[in-house]
Amino acid sequence: MAAGTLYTYQENWRAFKAQIAAQYSGARLKLASSPPAFTFGQTNRTPAFLSNFPLGKVPAYQGDDGFCLFESNAIAHYLSNDALRGATPQAAAQVLQWVSFADSEIIPSASTWVFPTLGIIQFNKQGTEQAKEGVKRALAVLNHHLTTRTFLVGERVSLADITVACSMLWLYKQVLEPSFRQPYPNVTRWFVTCVNQPQFKAVLGEVKLCEKMAQYDAKKFAEMQPKKETPAKKEKGGKEAAKPQEKKEKKKEEKKSAPQEEEMDDCEAVLAAEPKAKDPFADLPKSTFVMDEFKRKYSNEDTLKVALPFFWEHFDREGFSIWYCEYKYPQELTYTFMSCNLISGMYQRLDKLRKNAFASVLLFGSDNQSSISGIWVFRGQNLAFPLCPDWQIDYESYDWRKLDPNSEECKTMVKEYFAWEGDFKHVGKAFNQGKVFK
Amino acid sequence: MALRELSSLEKFLGSNKPNKYRTQGDKKVPVLQNNKGRPVVGLVTIACHLAKEAKRPELVGDSAESRAVVQQWLEHRITKVDGCKKEDIKTILKDLDHYLQDKVYLAGNQFTLADIFMYYGIHPLIVDLVIQEKEQCVNVTRWFNHIQHYPGVRHHLPHIAILRNSIYSSRQH
Structure with a gap:
């Protein structure tokens, strides 16, 4: 019989599936849903958690024997007994059919409809109307079957009932009023x-069925959302002039993100509803160097002829710094594709630094005799990595040297590393491949 | 009939040694001979007694309300279903069908003695129905099929096939 720990935030309907399955099967399930065992947004971002559950999402299950599982349906399946999973091949397939039905036919519409009423996402009239139709179609199919x-x-x-009922929990609690x-x-x-x-x-x-269909609550939504820090640089007018502009901007942002929100599952929604961390670069004076502009030039135009001249023309020596980095343990590098993953992995973990940094990191040599080095440009005069706990995973594996933007050495290195071509005299190995952080 | 039902209930409850029964009167009312005290008389009374003896109080209803509803259906079974006339069958099934429209079990959300004894009582009526008639009381047949598949209930009765797909769907509304 399975025994283990289920990591989740509280009142997570996805975790309910596993918990109910365990109730039926008698699997011993410990719940880690509150501090100190589990703090949502922190525990699930620690390297230890991510090494077991690469998505960093919950629910996540870890057995006492060390067996790890993510994805709620898999966890519920694992914690079930044969009766729940379907004892015959036919029954098991039917269970799987309804589990998939819940995920593809109920959850997308249910989320689009219910989340705005909970203040988790912005209301979109058209989206909600479409979602209602989607829910009606799913209900009609279920009604006929039942x-x-x-x-089911x-x-x-069976697991089919557990899964489908849990996926309809919010519908029945929030919006499926008696007439509907x-x-x-x-x-x-x-x-x-x-x-x-x-x-x-x-x-x-106790599950109380909805009496009256919950509607979108703008006030609740505003409360749930983190305060957006509007960048000061865009408002040059007085305070009064700034206000309406700010509003407009917000609206725009919301409109833009609307289609994505339909896809957003509630785990992400809760993540998004967390207060945003303060911008680590907020203290720095504003800079004239627009990183995005340079990145556009670098991506779309010739590096040597356009991007590099643009870089040196606009580069802000006060607001930005240029760094050379070299991987400390080249003797440990084996296959080149693995070394490449090392670089792209680092980039991924630094995703939130993207706005304020640019890098070109190159791999030299071949299998079992390679080295990694690169050029980083980022905001401020110090290494950016210590500013945020999320960024500290990889940088200690590199030696860092700040370059003087006025020196010839720096000019050469920037040119060679940005263009991925040149002598690379200090390396002594042939260029193999490169990765750009932009 | 009643004695066979009680022996099925005993098996369902998992009691090791069968109790001794006799019947009294023209209607053959079952009587449980009790060594310790006075005899227990009547199907419903004996059934409730057995459930309590077996420490399965939820079978009699887990709340005051559902206990009352269980009693109501047991009484209905004895007074209305047992020995009903041919012309009453339709009404009995129709009423039950209406009642079961929004319910899986007769009392509350749990399987109780009401389901067991209504199933025993209604079995002879369902046996005689043709497919078309079964379709006309889809809620009864759904409930009936569920109870006859409930582990350990259908001991002395033959299984009745219930079709999942409507054949005479045009007659349904």
Whole structure:
């Protein structure tokens, strides 16, 4: 019998699936959902957590035997018994069918409809209307299926019921008011029966069906959202002039992000609702060097003829610094593709630095005799990595040397590393491949 | 009939040694001979007694309300379903069908004695239905199928096939 720990934030319906399955199967499941065992947004970003669960998402399961699983359906499956999973190949396939049905037919529409009512995402009228239709289609299918059936697969509760009921939990709690659910009596009968089974109740508590459809609550949304720090540089007018502009900007941002929000699952939504960390570069005076502008030139135009001259013309020696880095342990580098992953992995972990940095890091040599070095440009006069705990994973594996932007050495290195061509005299190995952080 | 139901219930409850019963009167009311005290008389009374003896109080209802509803259906079974006339069958099934529209079990959200004994009582009525008639009371047949598949319930009764797909769908509304 499985025994282990389930990491999750509290009231996570995805975790409920695993918890209920464990109630049925008798799997011993410890819950790590609150500090000190688990702090959402912190624990799941630690290197130890990420090495077991690379997505950094919850729920995540770690068995007492060290067995690790992410993705809620897999965890629920693992914690089930044969009766829940479906005892025959047919029943097991039907269970899988309904689990997939929940993920693809219910969750997307349900999220789009329900999340705005909880203040998690911005309301979008068209999106909500489409989502309602999507929910109706799913309800109609379920209602028809349940006309002659008590549970979704066979005559007993299975993982299919657990999964589909959990995916409809928020719908029934928030928006499926009596008149809306009236055409689907079989679904409601089934749902009420499921959530009132002792094993469900032990996890969900009392589930109260929605009396009146919850509507989008703009105030709640505003409270849930982190305060956006509007960059001061864009407002040159007085304070009064700045205000309406600020509003407009916000609206624009929200509109832009609307289509993505439909895709956003609630784990991400909760992540997004966390207060944003303060910009680590907020204290620095504003700079004339626009990083994005340079990156556009570098990406779209000839490096030697356009991008480099642009760089030196606009580079702000006060606001930015240029660094040379070299990987400390070249003797440990084996296959070149692995070394390349080392570089791109570092870039990925530094994602939030992207706005304020540019780098070109190159791999020299060949399998088992290679080295890594590169040029970094970032905001400020000090190494940027210590500013944020998220950025400190890789930089200590490199030697760092600040370059004097006026020196010939710096000019040469910037040219060679940005263009991926040249003598690379100090390296002594042939250029193999490069990766750009932009 | 009643004695066979009680022996099935005993098996369902997992009791090791069968109790001794006799019947009294023209209607053959079952009586449980009790060594310790007075005999327990009547199907419903004996059934509740057995459930409590077996420490399965949830079968009698886990709240005051559901206990009352369980009693109501047990009483309905004895007074209305047992020995009902042919012309009453339709009404009984129709009423039950309506009641089960939004329910999986007769009382609350749990399987209780009400389900067991209504299943036993209604079995002879369902046996005689043709497919088309079964389709007309889809909620009853759904419930019936669920209870007959409930582990350990269908001891002395033959399994009745219930179709999942409607054949006469045009007759449904």
